[in-house]
Amino acid sequence: MVILVYDGECNFCSNFIKFLLKINKNKSLRITSFNSKWYNDFKMENQIRDNVDSIILINSNKMYIYSDAILHVIAQANKLFFPILILKIVPKPIRNFFYKLVAKYRKRISKQIKCTLPTQSERKYFL
Structure with a gap:
C-alpha cells in the first residue's frame, strides 16, 4: 500500500x-490528512516528530518528504507520469528549496476553495 499524508486544511x-485523484491509476494508493486517526497512530508507532512541514509518502518501508514525496507519488499514481522522476537529477537541496518556498507561501498562492467532498469512486482512496 502507498499512503500519502497531507495538510487537509490547506487549499x-x-x-x-x-x-x-484525476490522474490516479494506482489502486493501492491511499490518502489521509495529518489530523487523521490513522496518521496519529502511525506517528506514535514510528516516533515521528510533530512538526513535519511536508507531505509524506509512505511506500512499503520507505518514507519520502518534500520534493521526493511529490515526484514519487505522481510517478506511482500513473505510469504515464513515471518520467517525472528524471527531475531527481536536480540535486535534492535545490528541489527542496523550491518545495519549501512554495510551501511557505502556499496559503497565499491558492485561492480559497469551497470544501468539496470526494466522489463515491474517490472515497475508496481515503483512510
Whole structure:
C-alpha cells in the first residue's frame, strides 16, 4: 500500500490531491490528512516528530518528504507520469528549496476553495 499524508486544511494541498485523484491509476494508493486517526497512530508507532512541514509518502518501508514525496507519488499514481522522476537529477537541496518556498507561501498562492467532498469512486482512496 502507498499512503500519502497531507495538510487537509490547506487549499493548495487539497488542489494537489484533486489533481492526483484525476490522474490516479494506482489502486493501492491511499490518502489521509495529518489530523487523521490513522496518521496519529502511525506517528506514535514510528516516533515521528510533530512538526513535519511536508507531505509524506509512505511506500512499503520507505518514507519520502518534500520534493521526493511529490515526484514519487505522481510517478506511482500513473505510469504515464513515471518520467517525472528524471527531475531527481536536480540535486535534492535545490528541489527542496523550491518545495519549501512554495510551501511557505502556499496559503497565499491558492485561492480559497469551497470544501468539496470526494466522489463515491474517490472515497475508496481515503483512510
